Amino acid sequence: MDAIAALTQRASVAKLDAPAPTAGQLDTLLQCAARAADHGLLRPWRFLTIEGEAREALGELFCRSALREEPSLSETLQTKLRNMPLRAPLLLVVIAQLQDHPKVPEVEQLLCAGAAAQNIVNGAYAQGLGVIWRTGDMAYNEHVLSGLGLQANERLIGYMYLGTPVKALPQAATPDLSGRCQSWPQS
């Protein structure tokens, strides 16, 4: 797919099926991520892949962690949490690795990891894959983060749910940009 078409038409896909991206497609996604703009070339990111039965283990981790925060969680919500990672055949977790740097503040490192995540989203669409970037409580729950092995200097940027779109790949309409870009100074 043409790069501009991919960037301007990209749309998220929430309904995902098997097969998961191939090893080659996944490698391309990681290469896309690694080309995110990066002040100081700190490479302030790393990734986890979670697929197959590991998704069930992640669902258990979600449920266990939520119960530690809210012991009276309903059975319905527990089941919902257990099933969350099963919504796609592959989850790619994007993690920011923050480091002390005299010229690159933490916010810029977070932006870089976020740009890496967006490059994954764009790279998936360009390859005809379905993807949706999700966060929610399970991206910030300390028990989940420690179960995933995050260190104190790390932040979970997103769970990239990846798979095959159930329907044809959608094409997004361009949002209304009127008033969003002005020349400065205004006359």
Ligand SMILES: Cc1cc2nc3c(=O)[nH]c(=O)nc-3n(C[C@H](O)[C@H](O)[C@H](O)COP(=O)(O)O)c2cc1C
């Ligand atoms: C940081 C971040 C977190 C997000 N978390 C969620 C989420 O937890 N659940 C969700 O449905 N969409 C989430 N989204 C939004 C979707 O990824 C998607 O962008 C949105 O549904 C709009 O669809 P579009 O990408 O096709 O425009 C998140 C997006 C970002 C950038």
